[in-house]
Amino acid sequence: MTDRQIECWLTDMDGVLVHEGQAIPGASEFIATLRDAGRPFLVLTNNSIFTARDLAARLSRSGIEVPEEAIWTSALATATFLADQVPNGSAYAIGEAGLTTALHAAGYTLTETDPDYVVLGETRTYSFEAITKAIRLIKGGARFIATNPDTTGPSTEGPLPATGAVAAMITAATGRSPYYVGKPNPMMFRSALNRIDAHSETTAMIGDRMDTDVVAGIEAGLETFLVLTGSTAPEEVDHHPFRPSHVVDSIADLIPRV
Incomplete structure (x- = not known):
């Protein structure tokens, strides 16, 4: 090779x-x-849950010293992609600090009213209310983006549903497949x-x-x-x-x- x-x-x-x-x-x-x-x-x-700073701290606790600027998450890649597609746009985001922080830093406004995009990331507490809101916004014309296609994530109790699994639910309800960035x-x-x-x-x-x-x-x-x-x-x-x-x-x- x-x-x-x-x-x-x-x-x-x-x-x-x-x-x-x-x-x-x-x-x-x-x-x-x-x-x-x-x-x-x-x-x-x-992983789109944590910020680069969070992940740098987690690696440091395991004895690996990585500067936060040397960590690239699917959330950061997604925010970069959206800022290039629609600069200073708006999004309805389902996710945690890793995603919302990246979107804010990219100049995006987070809103539930007529967003340019619905952005689905990973969270440990997917809300039926939030998923319902995403479905309605996508059917209303918002474009559908997901940070990554992973269907499960790890936990101490066993696998958890992750971004790809929830995206499949939204796709089934809307007929719209997301664009996966990760x-x-x-x-x-x-x-x-x-x-x-x-x-x-x-x-x-x-x-x-x-x-x-x-x-x-x-x-x-x-x-x-x-x-x-x-x-x-x-x-x-x-x-x-x-x-x-x-x-x-x-x-x-x-x-x-x-």
Whole structure:
């Protein structure tokens, strides 16, 4: 497979840097090596609940020091996309601080009255009232955007319904499918590249999922590294019609490449 000179790095968070709140061996050293070498990088996540500052603090508690400006969430990518599509627009948002803060920072007004967009993100407390309001606004002409297509999210008690599952409910009621900005849409990767002024030819993506990280990295033209510390088992790689550029045991194996 390809073996380019890598100048910039994108990496997934869960399954690559951390697992259930604990740092994966080598993750802290990899990030420290990037920072010491002055390599531009971003940590990508489809999680739209938390702000970049929140996530930086969570990573720090696990022993991984990532500046908040080096974290790129699906909420930030969504807000950037909307600001480009309709500058200073309006939105009815279902989500938490990660989403509403990003929309405000992008110049958006949050409203329940005739918004340009209904924006669906992730929350631990989806409200039937809020979903009903979203359905009525979309049927009234608002465009439908969702931060990511993940159908479930983790919790200590087991899986929880996530953005994709609630989007399916709204689609069933309206006949309107959302535009998903987060992974596996390569749009999220392209906005990340723009944020660090990187070029696809000299950027790599590290992920643990073939169906999001790897396929989106391929579609964005990046070198791709699949790590086996998360969702994908080695025997599952050949089940997909596409392949990562490289398969490695963990992010620790990539420290010498920085």
